[in-house]
Amino acid sequence: MKKHLLILLSFVFAFCIKAQQDPQYNLYQFNQMVINPAYAGARDGISVVACVRNQWSGFKGAPKTSCLSVHGPILNKNVGVGLTVVTDAMGPRSMLGVYGNFAYILKLNNAWKLSLGLNAGYNRFQFNFQEITFKANETSAYFMQNQNYNALDINSGLYLRTNSFFVGLSASHLQNKELYNYALTGDTTGGKTGGGNLSYRLRTHTIFTIGKSFKINDNLIFAPTLLTQSVNGQGNGDLNLNFFINNKLWLGVFYKGQYGPGFLFQYYVNNKFRLAYCYDTGLKDARKLGPSHEVMLGFDFSGTKSKMLNPRFL
Template identity: 30%
Template sequence: MKTKLPFLLMLLYLLVPHQNKAQQAPQYTQYIFNELIINPAYSGSKDILNINATYRTQWTGLEGAPTTQTLSVDGPARNARMGWGIHLINDMAGAQSQTGVYTNVATRVNLSRTAKLSFGIAGGVSQYVLDGTKLNAGDDIPDGAIPDERESQILPDAKVGVFFNTERFYTGLSAANLIPFRDDKTVITTPRRHYFLSSGYMFDLGPYVHLKPSFLIKHDFNGPANLDLNAFLLLYNRFWVGGSYRTSIPVFTDVNMDEIKKRNAWAILAQIYATPKFRIGYSYDVSLTKMSDYSSHEVSLGYSFFRKQNGRTITPRNL
């Protein structure tokens, strides 16, 4: 017998997105170590080949809760002013899922010896699926609003971004889900257009201790903007530890404080370089709402390939 999602989850993941003709983009916590997943202009910014994988399970223990897996590869091109990247994503939330692949290209301009400005674009395709066999519509849902079978569509997508960095400072602005899709004949929904603004700075607190505060604003202009405030310590250039506070702010929209509080959450994160090339990261998120009984977990793995340039070995920067 096939498992049916509870009626409440069906409303959360199907009806609300369908009314807006869009669903929310996947949530990440460890983007601070791999901004390629939110900004294509980040491609090749570390001047070495990087491989990153992430597995996230949100609201663990809640039936139909989101899970997300990503795999990304990026590095510099033979032309020193170009960077490239590939990003794969598999995101599932209840009866809905998205599986996509993107190819990134970035061009970089050297503004000074340490300052670079990059412009990037990503193009790809995603398969969106709504599995009606996992849903229990109940008696209050009109006939035909919920499909009886599995429906899927393959659709194009695009992203653009700009990224500026020095040895200590970075800031980036990007837009995702640029190709709109509307079809009243299907209940398939795609993420609405999202905009990302991020920035951070590295401070020296001593020869072996560094502080990196940063923030991320994510906005879709259909509600309050999501704001992440982050602070991390880097110890002996091998161990990261810190935390994030996630909330919402009214930008270009009018919302009351009760709506803002519904999005509050905090996270703690640790990452260790097991070897100079291989890193392991873990984050633990807890919502400060009624969902606080369901925590979220995210695990990341990264590997870097060092290279030599002008007789010296190029290693990853900490930004």
């Protein structure tokens, strides 16, 4: 059993390093700033959101993410600006990112708005190579200590919306920057030189989102959403089925492709404060990774009377 679990964890870690590098957010629909810079200013007032996610809590070194975002409209609500701070750790890699967000909001007519977004920021990565076990006894002093890398990062996005519909498209790490690429020089116990190399590149992630709300009655709204993500030739998707009840409570279930199901809720304590929680778990072999937990707190300071009555941004 331990052997199979080790193989599974090795596969998942390799997949995340080569493909799914960016943090995953199941509560993205309640704070789309974390996946699309064009969302800045879309809530019509100042919005502050803090989020913490522990992914695959069943093993040591699993991804842990925290995020703080602040954004709002300026210049007669024709421009959105914001700030996003992210920390993310997985295995021997940890990252701190700070981004400034800018979105230009085009009012196409009385119902439709199109936002063009861009964010630019600074990433600081730390790699603890001492936590990695090499096939050969690595002799290079480079891998005997922690290594730090700094990188500028640029992301872009589009966000089209009405009061009951949204569609978004975003791309991260537009430079596709390689942080390091080093040859392994270790010797095996038999005296042969170890081959291969160790590299890390910030690959461009493309995310597409779409959502629509349907009013069932005065106390119930049905709002399905879909997210697809593509990176390095690999794709995945999340399908959410959400219900907004009594202008107070969001309840939803979802399915993450190639992984498994989960549920979420968001509760409006009052017009300005909301809290959300999400739980997901894998199916079959992925269940061995353990469940994931995500918690979010949101503060909205808006000129409108109530954001609870307008579910357009979920």
